[in-house]
Amino acid sequence: MMLYRRAAIIGIGQIGASFALAGRRAGVLGHVTGVARSQQTLDTALEVGAADECTDDATAAVREADLVYLAAPVGAMRQVMSDIVPHLATDCLVTDAGSTKARICAWAAEVLGDAVVFIGGHPMAGSEKRGPGSASAELFADTTYLLCPGSAPQPAVDKFQELIAAIGARPLLIDPQRHDQIVALSSHLPHLCSVALSLALSRGKTDELATFGAGGLRDTTRIAAADVELWRNIFDANADNLLPAAEKLREALDELIGAIAAEDWDQVAELLSAARNFRDGLYSDGGDQ
Amino acid sequence: MMLYRRAAIIGIGQIGASFALAGRRAGVLGHVTGVARSQQTLDTALEVGAADECTDDATAAVREADLVYLAAPVGAMRQVMSDIVPHLATDCLVTDAGSTKARICAWAAEVLGDAVVFIGGHPMAGSEKRGPGSASAELFADTTYLLCPGSAPQPAVDKFQELIAAIGARPLLIDPQRHDQIVALSSHLPHLCSVALSLALSRGKTDELATFGAGGLRDTTRIAAADVELWRNIFDANADNLLPAAEKLREALDELIGAIAAEDWDQVAELLSAARNFRDGLYSDGGDQ
Numbered sequence: 173m174m175l176y177r178r179a180a181i182i183g184i185g186q187i188g189a190s191f192a193l194a195g196r197r198a199g200v201l202g203h204v205t206g207v208a209r210s211q212q213t214l215d216t217a218l219e220v221g222a223a224d225e226c227t228d229d230a231t232a233a234v235r236e237a238d239l240v241y242l243a244a245p246v247g248a249m250r251q252v253m254s255d256i257v258p259h260l261a262t263d264c265l266v267t268d269a270g271s272t273k274a275r276i277c278a279w280a281a282e283v284l285g286d287a288v289v290f291i292g293g294h295p296m297a298g299s300e301k302r303g304p305g306s307a308s309a310e311l312f313a314d315t316t317y318l319l320c321p322g323s324a325p326q327p328a329v330d331k332f333q334e335l336i337a338a339i340g341a342r343p344l345l346i347d348p349q350r351h352d353q354i355v356a357l358s359s360h361l362p363h364l365c366s367v368a369l370s371l372a373l374s375r376g377k378t379d380e381l382a383t384f385g386a387g388g389l390r391d392t393t394r395i396a397a398a399d400v401e402l403w404r405n406i407f408d409a410n411a412d413n414l415l416p417a418a419e420k421l422r423e424a425l426d427e428l429i430g431a432i433a434a435e436d437w438d439q440v441a442e443l444l445s446a447a448r449n450f451r452d453g454l455y456s457d458g459g460d461q
Numbered sequence: 462m463m464l465y466r467r468a469a470i471i472g473i474g475q476i477g478a479s480f481a482l483a484g485r486r487a488g489v490l491g492h493v494t495g496v497a498r499s500q501q502t503l504d505t506a507l508e509v510g511a512a513d514e515c516t517d518d519a520t521a522a523v524r525e526a527d528l529v530y531l532a533a534p535v536g537a538m539r540q541v542m543s544d545i546v547p548h549l550a551t552d553c554l555v556t557d558a559g560s561t562k563a564r565i566c567a568w569a570a571e572v573l574g575d576a577v578v579f580i581g582g583h584p585m586a587g588s589e590k591r592g593p594g595s596a597s598a599e600l601f602a603d604t605t606y607l608l609c610p611g612s613a614p615q616p617a618v619d620k621f622q623e624l625i626a627a628i629g630a631r632p633l634l635i636d637p638q639r640h641d642q643i644v645a646l647s648s649h650l651p652h653l654c655s656v657a658l659s660l661a662l663s664r665g666k667t668d669e670l671a672t673f674g675a676g677g678l679r680d681t682t683r684i685a686a687a688d689v690e691l692w693r694n695i696f697d698a699n700a701d702n703l704l705p706a707a708e709k710l711r712e713a714l715d716e717l718i719g720a721i722a723a724e725d726w727d728q729v730a731e732l733l734s735a736a737r738n739f740r741d742g743l744y745s746d747g748g749d750q
Binding site for chain 2: 296297298299315316318344351354355357358359361362363364365366367368369370371372373374375376378380381382383384385386387388389390391392393394395396397398400401403404407408411414415417418419420421422423424425426427428429432433435437440441443444445446447448449450451452454455
């Protein structure tokens, strides 16, 4: 059943294009207009079938839309909201796919106000690849899709949750501040860690690393290949939660280094055990190792 | 073509059992005797077809063997060599699968001496899973298998390289010291990093991490679930190379934390870019992201 007649996807990269592909395949999205600044992105979005039409003009795209999906970089989000707000239809739902929520939900309250309904969103999906060329209708399958409905009316929340379920994800409602505290650990700290490791390795002056590395090297550095602008904005928006988490990482690293330097192998084994117990318990359904 | 008539796999866990499975499937290994201390490990090795017979007596297993594959923990390796050396046939090749090479090759020279031919080995394969139940004849497919032949005679080296190729891996000869320097970066530092991250997350006091994490959390913490004893021994054996590498990681982390705390987003972007460029170049064949 079609839930939204006309959607505008502002920032039709991997996430935005995947959302459109999944929504169209499920039959819950009607006409889709893709918006991006780069012509190449727009061409690719059309090629992969993520949009019916494409434009670089967000204000034109949102007219008559009953769903506006903001997948622009977090740093650009406030400006995009300001640009489109005079052109939004009153029955329009605005949502976003930003990786932090407190700042974006505050901007929405401030800029969009009561003109339209806003529901903050954060799909726990995506890869280190970029652009609509890496989009997939399967991207959200079996993932959690976090929602910050704020003061949105219940029928609007129910309807959007229906769409999220239709694209294969599990909607989960959460307070924006609590969201940012948790993702500082679950997502932003792993990212910081992968970047720090990649930086350290890049300074190790050997071009033979890949030959001498196995899955561990590949997996621990993978997300460091992600979009620079995206992550600069995330670190900016969530610095208050990320910095204390980063301190915990520094402390853990210091403990490990200290125990190895002191040749205290009992202590090293204890730290290794604690890490292993944590990881074994992380995916307690055993579904993923 | 059968290369080794009778093999003894001492420590028939994931690696040892995979080696046996792959060698038997390729027809290059004849009779296989599996050795382990735990009866459960021995039973599983028989169940998965990795061995013709199993025993907890390494000295009995190596008699008449023309290939002895040491896959015991690095910390136990010297004792195992001492135990078996009086019982080895003179035409026997001894090899190992330890993750560090300088210490093991020195032990082999000291303990095995000229009694038999020794070639140090390090398959760049394996997962965080443990035991013969997680073994696979495919484990070595398309991986690098590092070899430290030392003073082994060329025909013995050629023959063992033939076996490595037969199980689907690429043999690569390297000096033991150089090996340990490189794997400190390519393998041991990523492991230390994953353990530090898991420790930090375990102290974050939230049981919702998996729900709020995506592939990044899963991949960066995966190897922290690996065997504690194995990794304590690796950190011990390669501390001299690992500690300077760990200092580089600490410095990189400090730089990132410092730039975020100072809200120096240009510097943050520069560090993110350097990490991304490194990761993009790491697998330059583009075969794996």
